[in-house]
Amino acid sequence: MIKKNKWAWAWVPTLYFAQGLPYALVVTVSVIMYKKLGISNADIGLYTSFLYIPWVIKPLWSPFVDLKSTKRNWFLGMQLLASLALLAIGLTLPTNIFFITSLACFWMVAFASATNDIATDGYYMIGLTEDKQSFFVGMRSVFYKLANVTGQGLLVVLAGFLENYYGDNTKAWSYTMICAALLMLLLTLSNFFVTPKFESSKAIELEKPRGFWEVFTSFFNKPGMGMALAFILFFRLGESQLVKMASPFLLDPTSAGGLGYTTSEVGTIYGTIGVIFLTIGGILGGILISRQGLKKWMLPMLISLNAPNALYALLAITETTNVYAVTGTVIVEQFGYGFGIAGFMVYLIYLAEGNSKTSHYALATGFMALGMMLPGLISGFMQEWLGYDGFFIWVVIAALPAFVLLRFINYPADFGKAKA
Secondary structure, three states: OOOOOOOHHHHHHHHHHHHHHHHHHHHHHHHHHHHHOOOOHHHHHHHHHHOOHHHHHHHHOHHHHHHOOOHHHHHHHHHHHHHHHHHHHHHHOOOOOHHHHHHHHHHHHHHHHHHHHHHHHHHHHHHOOHHHHHHHHHHHHHHHHHHHHHHHHHHHHHHHHHHHHHOOHHHHHHHHHHHHHHHHHHHHHHHHHHOOOHHHOHHHHHOOOOOHHHHHHHHHOOOOHHHHHHHHHHHOHHHHHHHHHHHHHHHOOHHHOOOOOOHHHHHHHHHOHHHHHHHHHHHHHHHHHHHHOOOOOHHHHHHHHHOHHHHHHHHHHHOOOOHHHHHHHHHHHHHHHHHHHHHHHHHHHHHOOOOOHHHHHHHHHHHHHHHHHHHHHHHHHHHHHHHHHHHHHHHHHHOHHHHHHHOOOOOOOOOOOOOO
């Protein structure tokens, strides 16, 4: 039997980087790519939000991940599938039907990524003890977000460089997506070598659920689950809309209410100083919860996640294009996300406690994805209706219900705290 926590410093970073990269490419980079390829904001908001659906409905097949094969086999297979689908996007962008074919391939990436999430999170809970789960939640959030920054930062910078070099946005993004596919393949190979085979243990086999429907009934019958699901749905109500329109806001010309930044500038801002503060925020969040428990830090973390919304509103209202003001806003956003999401992820781990951890965590994150998808569907229409200034004010207001619901959810005050 392989002991829990083995090689965690090696596999937690690589697994969660591989989890975050395809998500970033589907949810964020696709927005920037379609914007640069001439698709309207309304179509971008609508069609890219539908790409959330695999994350929303992933609980429907999560029991199969629990019941069949091992989590390790599942995440390695799905990471390979995502690599091939990204390669297909790069190869089909130069065609006349690029919008349809790329959306179809992004759907494949989304499905593979959602299934990879189920297996990776299940492996995390199997391979680590409770206190180590809390301790590493900051690191997993950091590397997950670093993958996001790599996607919307470094890869976007690369796309911007290639746009200028070739003078052809289609060719630039085609090569960029091929590079993304190769990076995903390298991560798959890395995870093959660094992840221990925890599930060879007989004890792990005994934790598997006895049947398909037992997974669902045992989750929804947990005490206080109705209020918990409402909190999950509303936790990121503001951020889910901001994340869809933040890049178009930076890229749109000032005549349209945007800031007029280039593709490379947007990539550089997200991929430089912001990375440092993201790392600090994520690691700090995990350490504080492991030392003092979840209860003390949940409210400060919720504030930290949503405070940057007001800064975006301020940029839009004042029409500030100053690079220091914009970079400062991104710094606060990245630190706030890293620090704030740590508490949320530990809360989801708490909801998944007991048998069928993998499937229950998938159910919880499925509701989280639904809370991201539904507001995202209307984000483009809301922005075009209200303008960027009115839209970001609305985003600030949309964050308020989560603060009300926080008062009504229950969890152990010391959950996640390291045992003496």
